[in-house]
Amino acid sequence: xxxxxxxxxxxxxxxxxxxxxxxxxxxxxxxxxxxxxxxxxxxxxxxxxxxxxxxxxxxxxxxxxxxxxxxxxxxxxxxxxxxxxxxxxxxxxxxxxxxxxxxxxxxxxxxxxxxxxxxxxxxxxxxxxxxxxxxxxxxxxxxxxxxxxxxxxxxxxxxxxxxxxxxxxxxxxxxxxxxxxxxxxxxxxxxxxxxxxxxxxxxxxxxxxxxxxxxxxxxxxxxxxxxxxxxxxxxxxxxxxxxxxxxxxxxxxxxxxxxxxxxxxxxxxxxxxxxxxxxxxx
Numbered sequence: 001x002x003x004x005x006x007x008x009x010x011x012x013x014x015x016x017x018x019x020x021x022x023x024x025x026x027x028x029x030x031x032x033x034x035x036x037x038x039x040x041x042x043x044x045x046x047x048x049x050x051x052x053x054x055x056x057x058x059x060x061x062x063x064x065x066x067x068x069x070x071x072x073x074x075x076x077x078x079x080x081x082x083x084x085x086x087x088x089x090x091x092x093x094x095x096x097x098x099x100x101x102x103x104x105x106x107x108x109x110x111x112x113x114x115x116x117x118x119x120x121x122x123x124x125x126x127x128x129x130x131x132x133x134x135x136x137x138x139x140x141x142x143x144x145x146x147x148x149x150x151x152x153x154x155x156x157x158x159x160x161x162x163x164x165x166x167x168x169x170x171x172x173x174x175x176x177x178x179x180x181x182x183x184x185x186x187x188x189x190x191x192x193x194x195x196x197x198x199x200x201x202x203x204x205x206x207x208x209x210x211x212x213x214x215x216x217x218x219x220x221x222x223x224x225x226x227x228x229x230x231x232x233x234x235x236x237x238x239x240x241x242x243x244x245x246x247x248x249x250x251x252x253x254x255x256x257x258x259x260x261x262x263x264x265x266x267x268x269x270x271x272x273x274x275x276x277x278x279x280x281x282x
Contacts, residue, residue, distance in 0.1 A: 004070060004165045004197040005033040005056055005087075011064030012051060025051045026220045028065070035164065038191040038198045040208035042231075043217035044242045052217070053169045053201045057087035070164060085114065088158030090168040094150035095143075103145075103153055104129065104138040110161040121160075128159040131194070132186050148179025152186055159190070165197035166190070172207065184210060205232070205246045209267050216243070233264040248272035 010029040013022040025048045033039050043049045054060040055067045058074040070086045072079040088110075091097060100106035104125050111121045129135040132152040137145065142153055151171055158166055168187060172180040188210055191198045200211060208214050214231040216224040218241040224231045232238070232245045235253045244250060248269060252262040262279065266272040 002035050002071075003032050003068070004035045004037070005031070005199070006068040007031045007055070007065065008068075009065035010055065010062055010067055012055070012060065013063050024220070029220065029222070031215065031222070033197065033199060035197055036191075036195045037213060038188070038200070038211045039213045039215060040200045040202055040211035040228075041215045041217060042202060042205070042208045042243070043223075044203060047217040047241075048220040049201045049217050050169050053089070053167050053199070056165070056167045056199060057089055058083050059089070085161065086163055087165045087167055088161055088163040090151070090154050090158060090166065090171050092170045092173045094147065094154045094174075097154040097157070098142045098150065101141055102138075103134065103140050103142055106142055106153060107138075107157045107160050110157050114161060124160040124162070125156075128156040129153075131159055131190065132156045146179060147175045148182035151175065151179065151183050155183070155186055155190075159196075163196070165199065167199045167201070169201045170203070171200075172202070172204065180204075180207070203243075205244065209246060216241070218242075228267060229265040232267060235264060 007029055010026050012026045013024040016022045041049045041052065051060065055074065056069060058080055061075055067074045069083045072083050074083060098106055099109050107125045107128055108121050111124050126135065129138050132155055134149065134152050134156060137149065142150060172183050175183065184207055187198050190196045200207065202208055209228045211228065214228050215222060216231060223241055224234055224237060232249050235245045235249060238245050246267055248266050249264050251272060252264055252266060252275065256262055260279065262275055266275045
């Protein structure tokens, strides 16, 4: 399977100001993300995950090493437009991404900037809104929508540009539980049904658990990389970098400290309940 995103010995530093030295974020970061996969990048604040996300569509360029998007070198200015066509970005605050007074006009903004013909834009907008279950709100004013609905409109605007990959940088950080659930259901469905590569930047363990693969970052380095069950079983490692495993895993881990021998792969409440039931029954 081909790579949607690849970094080789990626290095990046924010320039210092007022005579201060540069702030180094990465020194030798190597990541490969396959096309059609759903990958969550997890870490505490300041670990470099949002900086990494901005390298995935050339908002930021490497200080050293290379970043490739669909085989295109982000450092080449000639590749900038093809990269932006290939990777769409969704950020924390949906209000910052809304540019029009009507939902369907907002979704049409991206394709218009790409020079897509008007007849095709209409088709793309309708299709994108249907994919995020917002078609019935196409003539509504975006500012009257809930946070979750606004974020789904923002995602529709990216879908209408027909990218191969969507990178979401803390897309649920400003949403209530219902809004978080709506956004997560939308992006998991896009990955599963449309084959769109999804990279989710988050600090929510439950959100990352819905991905096929979890990359844990700490101080600009990869601390763990694997399936959610493989990563979350490393409770001591997660604690050492300021993270907690899901509550179900933490419960089994605490019981193991008391002398039990429970598996640390029960991510869902139902799985944990069955594990405890089996323990009591034995």
